[in-house]
Amino acid sequence: MGDPGTKDVLTLEELEASGNIRTGRKHILSVLVENKPGVLTRISGLFARRGFNINTLSVGPTDDEQVSRITITLDGATHPIDQVTKQLHKLINVLKIRDLEPSETVARELALFKVAADSGTRAEVMQICEIFRGKVVDVTKRSIIIEITGTTEKVEAFERMVRPFGLVEMMRTGEIAIARGRGET
Amino acid sequence: MRAVDAVVECLKAEGVDVVFGLPGGANIPTYDAFYDGGIRHILVRHEAGGGHAAEGYAKATGRVGVSLGTSGPGATNLITPIMDAMMDSVPVVFITGQVGTHLLGTDGFQEADIIGITMPAVKHSIMIQHPNEIPRALHEAFHIARTGRPGPVVVDIPTDLSRADIPYEPITDVHLPGYQTFTEGNTKQIRQAAKALAAARRPVIYGGGGVINANASEEFRAFCRSDRFPVTQTLMGLGAFPAPDPQWLGMLGMHGTRAANYAMDEADLICCVGARFDDRITAKLSEFAPRAKFIHIDVDPAEISKNVPAHIPIVGDAKNVLAKLLAEYEALDTDSSRLDEWWQRIAGWQKQYPIEKSFTDSEDTEIKPQRLIQAVYEATGGDAIITSDVGQHQMWTAQHYHFNEPRRWINSGGLGTMGFGLPAAMGAAIGCPDKTVVCITGDGSFQMNTQELATCAQEGIPVKVIISNNGYLGMVRQWQELFWEKRYSQVDLGKYPDFVKLAEAYGCHGVRLTDKTTLVDDLKAAIATPGPVVVDVSVTREENTYPMIPSGSAARDMVG
Numbered sequence: 001m002g003d004p005g006t007k008d009v010l011t012l013e014e015l016e017a018s019g020n021i022r023t024g025r026k027h028i029l030s031v032l033v034e035n036k037p038g039v040l041t042r043i044s045g046l047f048a049r050r051g052f053n054i055n056t057l058s059v060g061p062t063d064d065e066q067v068s069r070i071t072i073t074l075d076g077a078t079h080p081i082d083q084v085t086k087q088l089h090k091l092i093n094v095l096k097i098r099d100l101e102p103s104e105t106v107a108r109e110l111a112l113f114k115v116a117a118d119s120g121t122r123a124e125v126m127q128i129c130e131i132f133r134g135k136v137v138d139v140t141k142r143s144i145i146i147e148i149t150g151t152t153e154k155v156e157a158f159e160r161m162v163r164p165f166g167l168v169e170m171m172r173t174g175e176i177a178i179a180r181g182r183g184e185t
Numbered sequence: 186m187r188a189v190d191a192v193v194e195c196l197k198a199e200g201v202d203v204v205f206g207l208p209g210g211a212n213i214p215t216y217d218a219f220y221d222g223g224i225r226h227i228l229v230r231h232e233a234g235g236g237h238a239a240e241g242y243a244k245a246t247g248r249v250g251v252s253l254g255t256s257g258p259g260a261t262n263l264i265t266p267i268m269d270a271m272m273d274s275v276p277v278v279f280i281t282g283q284v285g286t287h288l289l290g291t292d293g294f295q296e297a298d299i300i301g302i303t304m305p306a307v308k309h310s311i312m313i314q315h316p317n318e319i320p321r322a323l324h325e326a327f328h329i330a331r332t333g334r335p336g337p338v339v340v341d342i343p344t345d346l347s348r349a350d351i352p353y354e355p356i357t358d359v360h361l362p363g364y365q366t367f368t369e370g371n372t373k374q375i376r377q378a379a380k381a382l383a384a385a386r387r388p389v390i391y392g393g394g395g396v397i398n399a400n401a402s403e404e405f406r407a408f409c410r411s412d413r414f415p416v417t418q419t420l421m422g423l424g425a426f427p428a429p430d431p432q433w434l435g436m437l438g439m440h441g442t443r444a445a446n447y448a449m450d451e452a453d454l455i456c457c458v459g460a461r462f463d464d465r466i467t468a469k470l471s472e473f474a475p476r477a478k479f480i481h482i483d484v485d486p487a488e489i490s491k492n493v494p495a496h497i498p499i500v501g502d503a504k505n506v507l508a509k510l511l512a513e514y515e516a517l518d519t520d521s522s523r524l525d526e527w528w529q530r531i532a533g534w535q536k537q538y539p540i541e542k543s544f545t546d547s548e549d550t551e552i553k554p555q556r557l558i559q560a561v562y563e564a565t566g567g568d569a570i571i572t573s574d575v576g577q578h579q580m581w582t583a584q585h586y587h588f589n590e591p592r593r594w595i596n597s598g599g600l601g602t603m604g605f606g607l608p609a610a611m612g613a614a615i616g617c618p619d620k621t622v623v624c625i626t627g628d629g630s631f632q633m634n635t636q637e638l639a640t641c642a643q644e645g646i647p648v649k650v651i652i653s654n655n656g657y658l659g660m661v662r663q664w665q666e667l668f669w670e671k672r673y674s675q676v677d678l679g680k681y682p683d684f685v686k687l688a689e690a691y692g693c694h695g696v697r698l699t700d701k702t703t704l705v706d707d708l709k710a711a712i713a714t715p716g717p718v719v720v721d722v723s724v725t726r727e728e729n730t731y732p733m734i735p736s737g738s739a740a741r742d743m744v745g
Binding site: 041046082086087091092 | 301362
């Protein structure tokens with residue numbers, strides 16, 4: 001119970017036993033917070049001053065309007081995940097933290113790619129888009145905008161494929177994640 | 186009821202009998218309520234003085250201190266005391282005024298985003314957004330400040346909201362779903378700790394300020410004495426275990442005793458209670474206590490395994506955990522003779538390196554600073570509340586004034602705030618009016634909050650300030666001497682000011698001492714003088730604080 005990487009809710013009591021472990025893999029922390037002003041600042045400030053480096057962070061409402069969910073991904077190779085979660089737990093506005101187990105989790109991010117494509121290359125780019133189940137959302141004579149949804153790995157793979165054509169711009173939301181099965185995340 | 190009257194009612198409901206502060210534009214409404222609100226208010230001369238006084242009050246009494254400041258500069262002047270309270274886990278509620286809500290975010294006159302500025306320095310902070318929130322916010326602020334690991338809480342009240350008329354109902358519950366404290370300690374882990382202690386051949390008990398914060402001194406002593414455990418304490422823990430005592434090794438860390446540091450170095454089991462393996466304790470972390478396993482008892486789970494991985498972690502309040510640990514340990518069949526060899530080794534260090542021999546006395550009448558501390562100990566019979574500032578005099582006090590009760594030693598440990606001593610003494614004296622309160626300070630530190638002498642004079646706060654005056658920023662000078670080839674850069678303070686005249690100008694009694702042969706009697710006379718007294722003691726100019734673990738070295742490489 002409570003070891004980093006398991007799907008159980010990390011409570012303070014369970015955290016007692018865990019040491020300063022660097023797990024060496026990506027972690028997705030799902031953090032429920034009170035929907036109050038300044039909460040995001042408290043969290044990002046904590047990460048900054050403790051030297052924890054966030055890979056991605058996304059915030060959104062939940063089914064309860066008093067509660068927001070923050071999804072944070074960070075690298076377990078460079079961060080003691082238990083120290084991160086313990087420090088987060090000390091923030092009064094943080095209600096619940098879950099370190100999501102990758103195999104038990106559905107994680108997705110949304111990305112928009114603006115790729116240089118003229119009549120000569122457009123067909124090829126659209127073919128790649130199709131393979132990745134992307135959607136063309138805008139086309140001009142010299143460019144094309146593609147929407148991709150998927151795991152970080154898929155988005156990164158798509159980026160590698162279209163980059164040679166000339167990547168004008170790219171935007172990514174960062175991952176959101178939800179636990180598989182009936183139970184709450 | 187006016188919101189500001191509700192503020193006063195809330196403070197009364199929390200048992201507050203005194204607050205420290207300074208009014209300004211944005212909190213005039215609050216001060217109107219204090220005019221005849223029935224709570225004593227100490228008017229300080231600088232908000233930082235008020236903040237540190239609230240800390241001194243809290244540390245001396247164990248109750249929550251309260252400090253008030255206005256918006257903008259009033260609030261920013263409180264940042265040092267807020268951070269200080271955070272580092273040393275001191276329960277203080279800071280109530281700041283804020284500009285009116287219509288001015289928020291407009292760079293209004295005396296506007297400062299104090300919630301934003303203090304975010305990394307508080308246990309929690311609350312910005313009032315509706316006047317009706319004030320009673321609950323204050324109640325929860327006190328609850329958060331005093332429970333779990335204590336700490337500072339800031340409540341920021343915009344001036345227009347403080348003038349509103351609100352329905353006041355006393356709040357007795359708290360609604361803080363994200364705030365949990367774990368105070369009991371896991372029984373299985375406690376049993377495991379007892380077994381590990383029973384098996385240890387070279388154990389050391391390492392206690393910190395958490396023992397004092399938890400009012401667990403009695404339990405700590407009983408547990409330490411359940412066997413012949415060697416005991417050492419951090420700067421913040423002094424007094425929880427009485428000094429001197431046959432089991433007492435002295436303070437550990439950078440300026441601790443060799444016995445304590447060598448014992449940590451050779452220990453096979455270290456039981457840490459309410460301390461946090463700070464860098465001033467561990468010295469070079471990779472070479473800290475290389476043979477030891479660790480039991481770590483702390484009320485803050487984030488401290489456990491933060492710096493040193495704990496083999497047996499126990500999250501809980503020291504008072505509860507130590508009582509259970511004692512019961513578990515006494516239920517085991519232990520043989521104290523297993524510690525004979527260990528005590529022989531320790532006794533060797535104690536005999537070879539007593540702290541009394543860490544300096545050589547002068548041959549003439551010159552007063553060595555260490556001798557001054559010993560004289561203060563003698564003059565007060567070891568029975569005073571001692572506050573200190575930060576630097577050499579602080580370390581000498583920790584080494585040479587033997588604290589035998591908790592809450593008698595009040596200093597700034599984590600943040601190391603010069604200017605802490607005098608206001609903290611003020612707060613302690615107000616919280617403990619029956620005790621003699623002595624502030625041992627240096628000529629550098631004292632000048633950082635000297636203005637509070639006026640507060641002492643006006644309020645008749647009988648603080649006795651003893652200045653160990655060497656005309657230097659002494660600790661920096663020492664480092665420059667030892668590690669920077671004596672290039673004394675910007676540490677010479679000369680002979681300014683004349684502290685006796687300064688004391689008199691502030692309406693305090695001033696006296697200068699220069700002769701070591703009459704020192705104890707002179708100090709006794711000064712301390713017996715009614716009202717606030719400043720004693721300026723000229724000490725050896727270039728004296729070093731020894732022993733010392735040089736920065737970046739391991740404990741076994743102590744010098745001096």
